[in-house]
Amino acid sequence: MSKLKKIVEDSKNQKMKVIDLSDRGIQNLNEVPGLMMLEHVTHLTMSHNKLAAVPPSIGELVNLEMLNLFNNHIEELPTSLSGLMKLKILNLGMNRLSHLPRGFGSFAKLEMLDLSYNNLSENSLPSNFFFMTTLRTLYLADNDFETFPANINKLQDMQVLSLRDNDLISLPKEVGELLKLKELHIQGNRLTVLPPELGNLELTGPNNVFKADRNPWVAPILEQFMLGNSHVFGYIRSDTYKYLHGRHIHAEPAPPPKKDDKAKKACRKPLHNKNK
Amino acid sequence: VSMTSQLSQASCIRCRGGFSSDEHMVNSNGEIYHEDCFVCAQCFQKFPEGLFYEFEGVKYCEHDFHMLFAPCCGKCEEFIIGRVIKAMNNNWHPECFTCKLCNTPLADVGFVKNAGRSLCRPCHNREKALGLGKYVCNKCHSIIEEEPLRFKGDPYHPFHFNCDNCGKELTAEARELRGELYCLPCHDKQGIPICGACRRPIEERVVSAMGKHWHVEHFVCAQCEKPFLGQKHYEKNGHAYCELHYNQLFGDVCYHCNGVIDGDVVSALNKSWCVKHFQCTCCNTKLTLKNKFVEYDMKPVCRKCYEKFPLELKKRLKKAAESEKK
Numbered sequence: 371m372s373k374l375k376k377i378v379e380d381s382k383n384q385k386m387k388v389i390d391l392s393d394r395g396i397q398n399l400n401e402v403p404g405l406m407m408l409e410h411v412t413h414l415t416m417s418h419n420k421l422a423a424v425p426p427s428i429g430e431l432v433n434l435e436m437l438n439l440f441n442n443h444i445e446e447l448p449t450s451l452s453g454l455m456k457l458k459i460l461n462l463g464m465n466r467l468s469h470l471p472r473g474f475g476s477f478a479k480l481e482m483l484d485l486s487y488n489n490l491s492e493n494s495l496p497s498n499f500f501f502m503t504t505l506r507t508l509y510l511a512d513n514d515f516e517t518f519p520a521n522i523n524k525l526q527d528m529q530v531l532s533l534r535d536n537d538l539i540s541l542p543k544e545v546g547e548l549l550k551l552k553e554l555h556i557q558g559n560r561l562t563v564l565p566p567e568l569g570n571l572e573l574t575g576p577n578n579v580f581k582a583d584r585n586p587w588v589a590p591i592l593e594q595f596m597l598g599n600s601h602v603f604g605y606i607r608s609d610t611y612k613y614l615h616g617r618h619i620h621a622e623p624a625p626p627p628k629k630d631d632k633a634k635k636a637c638r639k640p641l642h643n644k645n646k
Numbered sequence: 647v648s649m650t651s652q653l654s655q656a657s658c659i660r661c662r663g664g665f666s667s668d669e670h671m672v673n674s675n676g677e678i679y680h681e682d683c684f685v686c687a688q689c690f691q692k693f694p695e696g697l698f699y700e701f702e703g704v705k706y707c708e709h710d711f712h713m714l715f716a717p718c719c720g721k722c723e724e725f726i727i728g729r730v731i732k733a734m735n736n737n738w739h740p741e742c743f744t745c746k747l748c749n750t751p752l753a754d755v756g757f758v759k760n761a762g763r764s765l766c767r768p769c770h771n772r773e774k775a776l777g778l779g780k781y782v783c784n785k786c787h788s789i790i791e792e793e794p795l796r797f798k799g800d801p802y803h804p805f806h807f808n809c810d811n812c813g814k815e816l817t818a819e820a821r822e823l824r825g826e827l828y829c830l831p832c833h834d835k836q837g838i839p840i841c842g843a844c845r846r847p848i849e850e851r852v853v854s855a856m857g858k859h860w861h862v863e864h865f866v867c868a869q870c871e872k873p874f875l876g877q878k879h880y881e882k883n884g885h886a887y888c889e890l891h892y893n894q895l896f897g898d899v900c901y902h903c904n905g906v907i908d909g910d911v912v913s914a915l916n917k918s919w920c921v922k923h924f925q926c927t928c929c930n931t932k933l934t935l936k937n938k939f940v941e942y943d944m945k946p947v948c949r950k951c952y953e954k955f956p957l958e959l960k961k962r963l964k965k966a967a968e969s970e971k972k
């Protein structure tokens with residue numbers, strides 16, 4: 371513990387803006403006294419610890435631009451988190467979040483948000499989630515979304531959207547309005563068709579990423595995937611496809627069943643060694 | 647007006663009747679009246695305070711005289727006593743006959759008819775100049791046929807001024823500087839920077855960039871034309887751009903900081919990074935392309951972090967990578 375205290379002391383004396391507290395077995399931030407008084411800190415990394423909660427005093431670190439809490443045991447976030455007006459990068463990947471606090475979407479400058487590998491679904495998002503119009507990247511891989519809110523079209527600066535390995539049965543057509551989108555990850559879902567509006571986007575260039583395998587695509591789409599992504603985009607832009615898609619939606623087919631390959635997710639298992 | 651004692655043979659000039667001994671008579675300039683006959687020819691009332699007006703031998707009280715004979719002012723509609731200005735088919739008090747544009751009294755300076763209006767000469771000239779698309783000199787009030795010289799915002803004939811430094815008569819090329827006028831060579835000798843955009847001297851804050859000087863509000867992005875106002879700008883081919891437009895037009899933008907990459911570019915995972923921003927997304931350790939890193943949703947992850955991933959996830963990711971290759 372004295373090692374943690376020394377890091378805080380050093381940062382205080384030398385006005386260090388970057389603090390790395392990753393992989394130190396921290397279970398509770400009380401173990402790092404004085405941390406929340408380091409107002410000058412701009413980058414704080416606390417990945418690979420055992421934090422179950424983030425205390426409200428995190429809001430005191432008003433100069434934080436990057437906060438990395440990847441791979442902890444976090445179930446609860448304080449509402450004060452979104453009061454960090456300078457925060458641009460927030461990594462909450464690989465935690466145990468099944469909901470987000472009220473008002474979570476009120477970050478003023480957040481550009482990159484990573485919520486991969488949690489237990490989130492469309493019902494976990496607070497109503498102001500899509501107010502974060504500064505977001506450039508949103509990672510939600512390995513969560514439990516079955517549908518995705520049409521409000522995604524409010525996030526007009528979105529460049530990367532990752533929804534890999536969720537339970538999505540459809541993709542909202544509004545994704546086709548994200549004209550700055552460079553990467554779309556939708557592999558490992560229950561998608562059978564793509565909205566024709568996705569054809570508005572250019573996702574097949576050298577600086578783009580379009581990953582869509584491991585979905586139960588209808589046969590005509592699957593055939594195009596065999597030929598390559600550019601064929602898929604050519605196809606969904608065609609009038610033939612628009613017609614087929616309309617008929618498919620109209621028929622209201624039953625969604626494909628859930629796969630259970632995520633059943634063993636670490637964030638779902640109860641914590642046996644949870645202290646205090 | 648006076649009253650006299652009786653005069654037996656006298657008779658009233660109005661009713662021709664005589665006067666009894668105890669009757670008052672009124673004498674007005676030698677004409678004698680009964681008191682009751684010395685009245686206004688219009689309203690038959692005595693003259694207030696004995697004051698009357700005479701026109702063609704008939705006497706009227708002030709009110710009726712004005713009603714019948716005095717001219718009315720075309721502006722204030724009051725009677726005009728004293729000097730009447732006859733102009734524009736109407737009568738005016740001298741102080742009421744003014745320029746329709748600037749209200750200068752015109753009685754003594756004369757006027758010009760302009761589109762049914764009476765105008766002073768300067769206003770008339772200005773109106774005429776406007777009609778011709780020209781300016782009127784603020785000093786001599788005549789039309790400026792050539793290029794005007796602007797001084798404190800107003801147009802002038804340049805020849806009314808001399809250079810404050812060398813005394814030469816000025817041309818339209820002259821420049822105003824701190825309230826004085828200078829010919830162009832004398833102006834330039836004073837070392838005042840000239841704005842690279844509007845070519846006018848910069849007297850307030852100077853922005854120096856791209857080998858030129860600029861008014862703060864004239865140093866703008868070549869694409870969106872918004873002034874930088876002290877914000878960072880990016881130069882390319884002799885033009886300045888805001889960050890956004892530089893990026894859109896030429897930039898390698900860093901995935902991490904979203905800024906234009908200064909110096910070397912790390913290209914990996916279909917993205918670009920500043921050298922210092924290419925780091926493990928899980929622990930923020932700096933990476934280089936020589937380090938072994940793992941791709942995780944097209945983000946770089948160092949080996950140490952990847953080892954810590956749940957076994958279940960590593961298995962799925964491995965399987966997914968295999969299915970992707972097929």
Ligand SMILES: [Zn+2]
Nearest residue numbers: 686689707710
């Ligand atoms: Zn009268």
Ligand SMILES: [Zn+2]
Nearest residue numbers: 745748766769
């Ligand atoms: Zn006038």
Ligand SMILES: [Zn+2]
Nearest residue numbers: 783785786803
């Ligand atoms: Zn003049």
Ligand SMILES: [Zn+2]
Nearest residue numbers: 809812829832
């Ligand atoms: Zn001169």
Ligand SMILES: [Zn+2]
Nearest residue numbers: 841844861864
């Ligand atoms: Zn200028």
Ligand SMILES: [Zn+2]
Nearest residue numbers: 867870888891
């Ligand atoms: Zn611009």
Ligand SMILES: [Zn+2]
Nearest residue numbers: 900903920923
């Ligand atoms: Zn960068």
Ligand SMILES: [Zn+2]
Nearest residue numbers: 926929948951
């Ligand atoms: Zn790492």
